[in-house]
Amino acid sequence: MTDRAMALAAVTATAGELADCWEAVRDQSPLTQCLTNIVAAPFVANVLLAAGASVAMVDNTHEAEEFAGVAAGVAVNLGTPYDDTVTAMRAAVRGAAKAGTPWVLDPVGAGGLPWRTQVARDLVGLAPPAVVRGNASEILGLTGAGGGRGVDSTDAVEDAVTAARDLATELGTTVAVSGPTDHLTDGQSLLRLAHGHPWMTRVTGMGCALGALMAACTPVAPSPLVGAATATAALTLAAETAAESTAGPGTFAAALLDELSLLAPTDLAARVELR
Amino acid sequence: MTDRAMALAAVTATAGELADCWEAVRDQSPLTQCLTNIVAAPFVANVLLAAGASVAMVDNTHEAEEFAGVAAGVAVNLGTPYDDTVTAMRAAVRGAAKAGTPWVLDPVGAGGLPWRTQVARDLVGLAPPAVVRGNASEILGLTGAGGGRGVDSTDAVEDAVTAARDLATELGTTVAVSGPTDHLTDGQSLLRLAHGHPWMTRVTGMGCALGALMAACTPVAPSPLVGAATATAALTLAAETAAESTAGPGTFAAALLDELSLLAPTDLAARVELR
Amino acid sequence: MTDRAMALAAVTATAGELADCWEAVRDQSPLTQCLTNIVAAPFVANVLLAAGASVAMVDNTHEAEEFAGVAAGVAVNLGTPYDDTVTAMRAAVRGAAKAGTPWVLDPVGAGGLPWRTQVARDLVGLAPPAVVRGNASEILGLTGAGGGRGVDSTDAVEDAVTAARDLATELGTTVAVSGPTDHLTDGQSLLRLAHGHPWMTRVTGMGCALGALMAACTPVAPSPLVGAATATAALTLAAETAAESTAGPGTFAAALLDELSLLAPTDLAARVELR
Incomplete structure (x- = not known):
């Protein structure tokens, strides 16, 4: 890790805050609009449903903008972008910005693939996302500092922390760099979680x-950083139990959905280690 | 339930009819054309395959109409409609109407989302579906009487029975309102089934x-009502065992596919309760 | 089997070659670009990941050609073709041809569906694939000799061997005809494998x-025939254990992914029967 990254405050969210956010997802079932890819769509929806959230994959050009004003949160993912779904993504971001709906950008493959890198930057330019989540190569690629091989990271998480x-x-956003240790920062502070299992990459x-x-978590969290951390903790802790x-x-993927649905807020608080 | 709904005859299909239809699905393996959404497509196909049906997801503008004349049944689902797949859906409905192929409409999100609500109504206007299936909000939304929040129902099943x-x-069709108790009606009679498990919504x-x-069931059933009831009974009974x-x-979703493939017609007849 | 087919040499790959190829997939994690369909995409990706390969579903018109020059191998599948994804497929094949990247054609539904049959032939005309894989009806349909019912084979594997x-x-390619017994030929020799389980069709x-x-296997194999045979052996042997x-x-589908990830090259060599 670089000296600059080390200068960030180490922990800025408590286990109790994460547990409260996780409980709020179940209690309030935030309606989450997803514009995602054809590969991940079923698993994404099942993860949100297992968490207790409500999910709607409204990703067409006719409805995306209006729906972003109704949704509690919007997820935009560049896994398999096409001309028409990119148009819908732009509409969703505009709709989210107008309504004050927090949106999350997942710039899959940014850096390694020039067209979608530009799409990602254009979306960020329309309105700053509440959270950007990617692997190290994608975060470096989005900022112009690097790039991966297809959708896999070829850079170490630590190298992406400064970027x-x-x-x-x-952007005034929270950035989550996924990896064996997840690094989350809102620019002021740094939060690290090292839960999970290698099968998550398989x-x-x-x-x-x-x-x-x-x-799903950010709309019911006190801050995007806590929302992003809650999601990270819940998914990686469920993965540990499932493994x-x-x-x-x-069988791990199926069990992970079970464990996510079974993960009590008190368990999350007891097990999560924030560094 | 309203007085008008109560006036419908209570039971119009027998357990034996459902068992015969379920056996026919396995014996005849009806070729089922699906124009569905990117989120549900894999699970939809796996459910049809577990049931013993044959499935083909022919949802492009070049082939949808012709294929609807070859298929035994056609399923049209509005989960993630796009301009080109909507064009294909219209073509499939035209092809089904020409060939006399029964088609099923699943108006996902109707009511809450104006564009797709109009798409659903346009499809119905091209040719009446054999079956319309939706949750309470979708059925109310399709008829102009209400509407949900995204793709989830915000109305009670009973409120949708009159609609x-x-x-x-x-339309001269069968309408199936899904919920904790499934209500199916062909306009003359009402059939209720209360099988299933809450995890079905997750x-x-x-x-x-x-x-x-x-x-898949309707083409080998004596009526769309029996076809729709057979599908409902099979899926919800398999869900009970899987849970x-x-x-x-x-793990429930995977086990449900197993149980669906293992559900013998005699078991279905013995376990189903028609109300 | 016809006399002409019988004239092909019986076995031209050894268990050791297949085991070496399987080990190379894990060691080198070949980056595999998939242009596939909305139904199979998640399972396809999970199979490649379980095998140890890297997968990127780059199937848009802006990136498909360039990416085919970066990828180790390209898979083109006609399960749910649309105008824009077909354009991307053509671009990917051009990119693969320019870069010398081996590509595999999976002509889903060829023969029974005229539009996609022509699409498949056009793709083959752009540049010969390293491997063509299909069921008997699809291979016969591609060659103009027959055709299936939707995506299911209505012809016996043996009938397709001559075609x-x-x-x-x-084409100077390897053709794999899938069925209860898989038949693979490079035109000179014939390789048969009879592993697997009937649930594979469900x-x-x-x-x-x-x-x-x-x-994924072909780029790290001594020949496309060995690559295709390695993939066939690994998937069908994993299926046997999973069943x-x-x-x-x-539950079989989930277990198959586990078994694929657990299948050691030595196990593959010990268990595979090449005929």
């Missing part, structure tokens, strides 16, 4: 689901 | 799969 | 996943 902090400060849409879960009783990525 | 009966009479595409399964051995919505 | 051999010779996207896995501990197609 994440600068991006967070510039299930398609896991990162996309994390981004969408952040869009204990399963043999590989297939 | 369902009127819609069934107007698995994405469960309702979409039910609509598609109705499109007994699983811990949450993830 | 497969002729197609392989004409899980959507199983064939699509096999085609994509061939695109032993599961009750139906739902």
